[in-house]
Amino acid sequence: KAGVTQTPRYLIKTRGQQVTLSCSPISGHRSVSWYQQTPGQGLQFLFEYFSETQRNKGNFPGRFSGRQFSNSRSEMNVSTLELGDSALYLCASGQGKETQYFGPGTRLLVL
Amino acid sequence: GEDVEQSLFLSVREGDSSVINCTYTDSSSTYLYWYKQEPGAGLQLLTYIFSNMDMKQDQRLTVLLNKKDKHLSLRIADTQTGDSAIYFCAESRSGNTGKLIFGQGTTLQVKP
Numbered sequence: 393k394a395g396v397t398q399t400p401r402y403l404i405k406t407r408g409q410q411v412t413l414s415c416s417p418i419s420g421h422r423s424v425s426w427y428q429q430t431p432g433q434g435l436q437f438l439f440e441y442f443s444e445t446q447r448n449k450g451n452f453p454g455r456f457s458g459r460q461f462s463n464s465r466s467e468m469n470v471s472t473l474e475l476g477d478s479a480l481y482l483c484a485s486g487q488g489k490e491t492q493y494f495g496p497g498t499r500l501l502v503l
Numbered sequence: 504g505e506d507v508e509q510s511l512f513l514s515v516r517e518g519d520s521s522v523i524n525c526t527y528t529d530s531s532s533t534y535l536y537w538y539k540q541e542p543g544a545g546l547q548l549l550t551y552i553f554s555n556m557d558m559k560q561d562q563r564l565t566v567l568l569n570k571k572d573k574h575l576s577l578r579i580a581d582t583q584t585g586d587s588a589i590y591f592c593a594e595s596r597s598g599n600t601g602k603l604i605f606g607q608g609t610t611l612q613v614k615p
Binding site for chain 2: 396398423425427434435437440442447448450482484486491492493494495496497
């Protein structure tokens with residue numbers, strides 16, 4: 393089976409812009425979670441989608457949003473980008489409670 | 504709180520065993536995980552253990568869980584230079600679907 397794929401892999405944006413990141417889960421997986429990884433804060437949970445519904449949400453401002461499509465692919469959007477949004481954004485897909493498999497990440501740089 | 508704590512750095516010689524430790528605070532943890540991250544890459548799931556287990560072995564990897572002390576360890580036998588990476592422990596909690604709480608990661612340096 394193909395692993396979790398994320399596009400794009402690298403992105404450069406300027407402050408105030410918005411960005412959309414995409415994640416395709418492993419075939420058959422219905423849960424997709426998003427995480428932000430920064431040197432200062434480490435790995436932090438953004439949100440989880442299951443069957444097109446947000447099932448869980450972390451402590452991020454409303455500028456961070458997401459959605460999931462009927463084929464389980466997910467997108468996350470960050471509006472009004474700030475310098476502090478520069479990070480590696482990771483998505484993970486899961487089939488049950490036990491395991492989450494991560495993609496390679498999208499590295500976002502905000503200038 | 505949400506704390507998962509790990510030591511930041513470990514250095515070992517090739518061929519030795521490595522032991523990476525992790526402590527967590529929440530007794531409702533259901534699964535505990537070990538992930539590996541190499542430079543510029545995502546997280547690779549190494550192994551996981553259900554909270555009612557004490558030990559799990561998978562080839563060179565041994566996970567020990569002391570639920571009373573909320574302590575988790577990962578032992579890598581016969582450590583190789585290719586094992587150099589950052590290792591994260593993570594927990595999931597009952598009722599908190601899809602959310603993993605990560606430690607800050609332990610950098611493992613393997614010297615030839």
